[in-house]
Amino acid sequence: MRHILLQVFGRVQGVGFRYFTQRIAMKYNIVGTVQNVNDYVEIYAQGDEKDIEKFIQSVIDGASPASDVTNHHLEELEPNQTLSDFRSI
Numbered sequence: 823m824r825h826i827l828l829q830v831f832g833r834v835q836g837v838g839f840r841y842f843t844q845r846i847a848m849k850y851n852i853v854g855t856v857q858n859v860n861d862y863v864e865i866y867a868q869g870d871e872k873d874i875e876k877f878i879q880s881v882i883d884g885a886s887p888a889s890d891v892t893n894h895h896l897e898e899l900e901p902n903q904t905l906s907d908f909r910s911i
């Protein structure tokens with residue numbers, strides 16, 4: 823089990839990026855949250871190692887059509903056993 827914090831920068835607010843992220847999370851059985859924070863999007867995501875890798879690549883490289891990811895920051899976290907779904911907050 824791998825738990826990450828992914829901060830995504832660029833044109834990622836007001837362009838459907840959180841909805842896109844939720845769809846990708848469902849595809850790869852990822853639990854966690856996505857939210858707008860100041861001028862970036864913050865994603866807490868947890869799942870199997872291979873699914874997390876696919877999720878990260880999909881979010882960064884295959885961003886929603888109207889978005890433009892210019893940078894990201896990835897941080898490893900301790901697993902969180904209380905997460906049960908993926909939601910936008």
